[in-house]
Amino acid sequence: MRSAFVGRTAVAAALEANGLAPYVWPATYAVAELVAVTARMSPGRELYVSLRHRSDAIRLLVWDRHPHHGDRDLATLCETRRRRALWLLAAVVDDWGGEWGVCEAQPPQLGIKSWVMLPR
Template sequence: MSVATPSPSPDTLAYSLTLPADLTSPRIARATTRAVLQLHRLEDVTDAAVQVVGELAACACRFTSGAEVYLSLRCREGALRVIFYDGHPRHTHPRLAAACDARRRAALRVLGCVVRACEG
């Protein structure tokens, strides 16, 4: 008895990927995102999502204190959800936390422009 596997669609998009925190990971994350989104027939958001993933990957690899970063791609309720986790712990000192937050925001300026342009 064979079990029917649903064909890839936006509703079945659910991928997670752990990558090394090095200079090759943004390229790998972009290529994987492009392939996955095209497979799931999400061509209309692919270019913007690849840009977002590339920016998040570069920032995550820059700020992580660990050896790995984590990417999650999901489609829920008609929205693509991209999560990049870098494992950088929150600073306990308020001034250090504020400075770190400011550096991260500055590093993600292009990302903010892409998200606003795509109304996401």
């Protein structure tokens, strides 16, 4: 997936089909922000989007194949840029009482995982 529009449309359809319409606005906003920022950080690479409803919460994950930075300073700068780009997402998630984060994928996977959890 490389399009925020496709992400929003797919997430909205999945939530509505499963009786989770109250989550449509924050979840579609979150996926659009995550996909847009991730696409900028990993241009031309495919993204993976996962949406789950578990334990009375929506869990959204966007995983990209952003390369690992061997230089610690460069890795810190890259993470800082990604987090700053997601400031509006942070405000929306906080308003809904949720959590979000960014972490490096665990081997054997490569890249970065950005996630959002929205409680019921």
